[in-house]
Ligand SMILES: Cc1ncc(C[n+]2csc(CCOP(=O)(O)OP(=O)(O)O)c2C)c(N)n1
């Protein structure tokens with residue numbers, strides 16, 4: 218029969234919904250019943266408010282409550298839970314006050330995101346709950362970082378993360394299972410298989426017989442359980458959590474349930490066979506449990522309605538209180554302030570000498586000192602431990618700091634950036650080495666949506682640095698040579714730095730690591746071994762957001778950064794009589810507008826130069842700012858000199874032609890002669 222192919226109903230039928238109380242006494246069972254009932258009554262209330270137009274969207278978890286409630290009950294209060302959009306029961310079981318939840322859903326100030334994000338898109342450190350972002354898949358990768366932090370702290374804790382069965386098709390889910398398995402992380406990956414992902418039934422979503430069999434491929438334990446049986450959920454999660462606290466390792470639990478309402482209320486259930494819905498309504502987790510409790514003599518039949526009334530009476534005044542709360546005040550400065558956590562540079566009290574170092578050695582020195590200074594700093598990346606990284610930046614660090622802190626990762630970027638974020642959410646600092654900056658595209662959502670937006674959304678800082686070996690000069694072609702800083706500069710919430718000299722390489726790296734915000738740290742591969750300079754020997758910090766005037770001049774200003782600073786220096790060395798001011802921006806987000814504007818007002822001519830391609834490169838932003846703020850001071854149009862709008866070619870001759878450097882002299886001449 219078609220329905221049975223669609224969904225293995227035979228797995229759970231009314232007859233096999235067996236509740237086994239084990240040694241739970243009557244009080245405990247009633248307590249569980251209350252916990253199970255509460256989110257149902259809240260949701261029913263929300264459906265009324267939705268119909269009244271008082272709330273917007275609603276993603277219903279009706280009929281699935283036993284999973285969120287049962288699993289949450291099995292976790293200890295100090296253990297993190299990472300729920301999804303149907304898991305109200307996690308929040309209510311963790312005693313998050315209903316009025317704060319409602320305030321969150323309707324965007325009031327007493328919610329969790331100051332009206333900046335909706336529904337369950339928030340976290341609460343107080344309740345050890347880390348909410349999802351819309352992209353769904355990243356959620357399990359965070360759990361790995363959280364669990365890694367717990368494992369490193371040796372505090373015998375487990376982490377629980379929820380995913381829908383549709384979400385298991387996302388790459389992040391697979392990266393997360395793989396990392397958790399390889400690193401033996403105490404994470405319970407709970408798949409809530411409710412038959413549908415929006416309108417997509419499971420047979421269009423995956424082609425394995427049972428989703429739980431994925432566990433075999435990752436070498437971890439898997440269990441498939443009845444997600445509508447609260448005691449079964451509770452006992453299974455409890456058993457796994459107890460075991461993995463002692464012997465850290467992941468487990469995959471597939472909870473079978475059904476989404477009896479629409480994906481969200483507005484989308485309806487037309488595409489779901491009615492028989493399926495009514496069959497699953499018969500297996501309603503609350504009604505089934507009620508029946509069991511009545512049969513056991515634990516609950517009087519009239520108790521259910523009584524308790525519902527009691528909860529409703531409690532909710533009513535709270536609802537009115539929340540709706541009476543004034544709306545969030547729109548305040549530009551408050552909005553901008555919350556994009557980043559405030560950052561204060563550490564003070565350096567001891568004077569140290571300096572030493573001539575190669576650019577690459579300055580980065581390594583900054584890393585080593587930061588590892589010594591922050592004993593909660595974890596380095597992660599492909600081949601960074603014994604091998605020392607493909608460029609040998611981390612050579613020797615594993616011997617000094619051990620493989621727990623200098624971690625080789627499997628070949629996956631998204632999962633690792635997610636783990637870095639999880640570490641940061643659980644009290645650590647994390648630094649990820651991208652093997653090449655180009656590969657950051659494989660972790661893009663994590664960087665631009667997860668790392669970048671979290672502080673603004675719910676006030677949680679994300680203490681992660683990503684090292685980005687970037688740029689040309691090594692004839693490495695389109696996928697190992699890109700200058701992709703512009704992808705990140707335009708994303709509010711990220712800081713972006715790009716040192717051009719060894720001392721800045723060390724100082725900016727140490728500042729990035731000290732900074733509580735996510736920082737993209739670009740390092741130029743060609744400069745690694747082709748540039749030396751004086752570098753302070755001890756701790757050194759270069760303030761993020763401050764440019765360096767490399768050379769003073771009066772006839773024009775060149776504003777640049779990274780490798781291109783050296784092209785400008787070469788030019789100036791060739792034409793020493795020209796009085797050109799050279800500014801190395803060093804930081805691209807935030808960037809030092811004041812220094813640039815001051816210089817251009819003085820010289821009246823500006824050329825923005827970079828290795829990145831022209832269109833929408835950072836030069837466009839700098840040029841626009843100069844045009845806006847220096848218009849009446851300019852003796853020539855603001856000019857840009859950038860690389861060709863093509864992918865980076867491999868052949869040396871083609872690469873030379875591609876690079877802005879080949880057009881620099883002509884650009885300066887045009888600017889000066891204008
Ligand atoms: C990356 C991404 N793609 C698509 C969506 C749209 N979307 C939101 S929820 C959802 C279905 C999720 O299904 P599942 O994981 O089974 O969870 P369920 O809604 O059934 O609880 C989809 C497709 C999204 N939010 N993010």
Ligand SMILES: [Mg+2]
Nearest residue numbers: 381382413414
């Ligand atoms: Mg689903």
